[in-house]
Amino acid sequence: MTAAVDIGVAAKTVLCVGHAVQDHVYRLSRLPVGGSKNRATGFTSVGGGPAATAAVAIARLGGRARLAARVGDDAVADEIERELRGHGVDCAQLRRFAGRASSRSAVVVDDPGERMIVNHTDPAMPADPAWLAQIDLTGVDAVLADVRWPEGAALMLARARAAALPAVLDADVPLPPGSPLPRAATHVAFSLPGLRDHLGLAADTPLDAGACAAALQRIARETGAWCAVTMGAEGVLHGRAGAIVHSPAFRVTAVDTLGAGDVWHGAFALALAEGLDETAAVRAASAAAAIKVTRPGGRAGAPTRAERDALLSSTAGGA
Amino acid sequence: MTAAVDIGVAAKTVLCVGHAVQDHVYRLSRLPVGGSKNRATGFTSVGGGPAATAAVAIARLGGRARLAARVGDDAVADEIERELRGHGVDCAQLRRFAGRASSRSAVVVDDPGERMIVNHTDPAMPADPAWLAQIDLTGVDAVLADVRWPEGAALMLARARAAALPAVLDADVPLPPGSPLPRAATHVAFSLPGLRDHLGLAADTPLDAGACAAALQRIARETGAWCAVTMGAEGVLHGRAGAIVHSPAFRVTAVDTLGAGDVWHGAFALALAEGLDETAAVRAASAAAAIKVTRPGGRAGAPTRAERDALLSSTAGGA
Numbered sequence: 247m248t249a250a251v252d253i254g255v256a257a258k259t260v261l262c263v264g265h266a267v268q269d270h271v272y273r274l275s276r277l278p279v280g281g282s283k284n285r286a287t288g289f290t291s292v293g294g295g296p297a298a299t300a301a302v303a304i305a306r307l308g309g310r311a312r313l314a315a316r317v318g319d320d321a322v323a324d325e326i327e328r329e330l331r332g333h334g335v336d337c338a339q340l341r342r343f344a345g346r347a348s349s350r351s352a353v354v355v356d357d358p359g360e361r362m363i364v365n366h367t368d369p370a371m372p373a374d375p376a377w378l379a380q381i382d383l384t385g386v387d388a389v390l391a392d393v394r395w396p397e398g399a400a401l402m403l404a405r406a407r408a409a410a411l412p413a414v415l416d417a418d419v420p421l422p423p424g425s426p427l428p429r430a431a432t433h434v435a436f437s438l439p440g441l442r443d444h445l446g447l448a449a450d451t452p453l454d455a456g457a458c459a460a461a462l463q464r465i466a467r468e469t470g471a472w473c474a475v476t477m478g479a480e481g482v483l484h485g486r487a488g489a490i491v492h493s494p495a496f497r498v499t500a501v502d503t504l505g506a507g508d509v510w511h512g513a514f515a516l517a518l519a520e521g522l523d524e525t526a527a528v529r530a531a532s533a534a535a536a537i538k539v540t541r542p543g544g545r546a547g548a549p550t551r552a553e554r555d556a557l558l559s560s561t562a563g564g565a
Numbered sequence: 566m567t568a569a570v571d572i573g574v575a576a577k578t579v580l581c582v583g584h585a586v587q588d589h590v591y592r593l594s595r596l597p598v599g600g601s602k603n604r605a606t607g608f609t610s611v612g613g614g615p616a617a618t619a620a621v622a623i624a625r626l627g628g629r630a631r632l633a634a635r636v637g638d639d640a641v642a643d644e645i646e647r648e649l650r651g652h653g654v655d656c657a658q659l660r661r662f663a664g665r666a667s668s669r670s671a672v673v674v675d676d677p678g679e680r681m682i683v684n685h686t687d688p689a690m691p692a693d694p695a696w697l698a699q700i701d702l703t704g705v706d707a708v709l710a711d712v713r714w715p716e717g718a719a720l721m722l723a724r725a726r727a728a729a730l731p732a733v734l735d736a737d738v739p740l741p742p743g744s745p746l747p748r749a750a751t752h753v754a755f756s757l758p759g760l761r762d763h764l765g766l767a768a769d770t771p772l773d774a775g776a777c778a779a780a781l782q783r784i785a786r787e788t789g790a791w792c793a794v795t796m797g798a799e800g801v802l803h804g805r806a807g808a809i810v811h812s813p814a815f816r817v818t819a820v821d822t823l824g825a826g827d828v829w830h831g832a833f834a835l836a837l838a839e840g841l842d843e844t845a846a847v848r849a850a851s852a853a854a855a856i857k858v859t860r861p862g863g864r865a866g867a868p869t870r871a872e873r874d875a876l877l878s879s880t881a882g883g884a
């Protein structure tokens with residue numbers, strides 16, 4: 247926990263629900279080809295997963311982050327938990343399932359930065375979210391769910407709404423057609439690929455800001471939720487039905503976008519937990535994500551509150 | 566420790582020195598190509614390294630196995646140690662070096678069985694073997710060293726000789742020219758590729774049994790050691806200068822040869838520790854390796870003593 251850090255506001259708590267994974271990153275001059283033995287010149291292990299990375303971003307911003315996620319009973323689970331605890335994330339609800347494998351990836355990166363990724367996610371990981379019903383929401387100020395565990399997201403978003411808490415859905419990857427998740431949330435934030443897929447568009451179909459705004463209008467009307475689509479350097483479209491607005495991105499030089507969307511979602515949920523309105527929360531989240539992309543190393547580059555606030559009070563741009 | 570198993574002889578102790586590694590094996594229908602995201606259909610984590618696998622084979626045969634090896638201060642070290650302890654290997658000399666990375670590989674296996682291997686071994690792992698000088702050899706009946714840590718092998722083989730113990734060198738991979746290791750050992754066992762390289766031959770140069778025998782004669786004369794070359798299904802050439810003989814392999818159907826050489830070396834060192842002569846030890850080791858190759862799953866397929874002895878007393882062949 248990071249409660250000892252003086253952040254100038256009373257620390258708020260966000261419960262993050264969803265996916266945690268560990269990436270084992272091998273560096274080679276060239277990607278391997280076919281059946282071959284290759285000697286890596288470097289190795290790093292870095293955690294990922296939308297909910298887990300959002301939790302790290304929240305903790306780094308001085309919030310209290312709790313993570314509810316499913317892992318196996320293996321060495322990778324130890325690695326995932328150790329890294330999260332090192333960032334100050336409360337892992338009491340990081341649940342281990344005996345005989346199941348934690349989600350993991352082998353990632354090979356070559357000198358030009360191409361990535362060969364092999365992920366293993368245990369298909370037998372229990373989907374039943376009943377254990378989430380036991381989590382005490384006392385002291386929780388917002389819930390953030392990713393879509394990698396739909397059953398878990400549905401249950402916790404419903405519980406958050408019932409408790410009159412912000413219930414934020416990170417729709418970074420395709421939702422199945424007719425998914426109940428957008429209706430379960432009070433706030434739905436799509437990635438551009440997530441929105442494209444939600445609209446049934448092929449990956450190479452152009453999707454301009456006008457079309458995005460029209461789509462958000464329709465989704466906001468259908469769901470009753472506040473909706474957004476994060477577009478990286480193109481900023482964020484967001485709002486409720488009849489009132490979709492655009493917030494520009496902060497102008498920065500990107501060196502590593504890995505996990506930037508997850509940082510955005512964590513910072514956004516924390517800002518809502520702290521009582522900001524949505525437009526101010528978008529600006530706070532965009533500033534946090536902007537700082538992250540200027541730094542290598544994935545989620546370890548998520549900013550502290552002081553760093554984020556310095557950018558917010560600068561004249562560097564942003565909404 | 567496996568001392569509680571009744572093996573019909575007083576359990577002897579072999580100290581194994583060298584390499585421990587963990588292989589993270591991802592199963593895919595086809596090997597990945599270039600920059601791509603791939604979903605594995607299966608995952609297993611299995612330990613390897615010649616000395617570590619020999620130690621497992623010794624423990625499964627009812628011997629006492631001690632492993633002296635270098636690992637990092639990371640989750641893979643936990644995984645390596647947990648698996649070895651599960652097999653009954655004494656890991657008191659499995660030394661962790663802070664800030665160093667344990668040796669690890671990502672292995673992708675496709676449906677036809679092709680393997681894409683990416684290994685990372687920390688080049689900054691301390692080579693200084695001085696800490697091995699502190700290991701108490703009381704109760705040790707033989708020492709087995711692989712060539713992946715030459716400084717460690719040289720020190721422990723010399724200590725074993727000074728204590729009048731069998732000092733077995735597993736020369737499974739190329740030794741640097743002029744390496745002092747064969748002279749440091751009382752027993753040197755080459756793999757076919759190891760012998761080929763020691764003779765300065767290219768990988769595609771034919772090396773028939775006559776040429777192998779002549780090479781062993783010369784090496785045995787130069788080193789004063791008992792020498793052998795293990796040739797898989799072709800059996801083993803072995804002996805001292807002037808007396809190189811051939812022992813045939815046991816006839817089995819191979820399904821997985823991974824780690825078979827390491828099992829052979831462990832079983833051979835244990836047999837010497839138990840007081841068998843070299844020819845009987847070759848036969849005992851060849852039986853253990855023969856059983857291992859009939860089973861999938863790498864070193865987990867190493868036999869128990871009862872299984873090995875059943876093959877030895879059968880009429881299935883062998884020396």
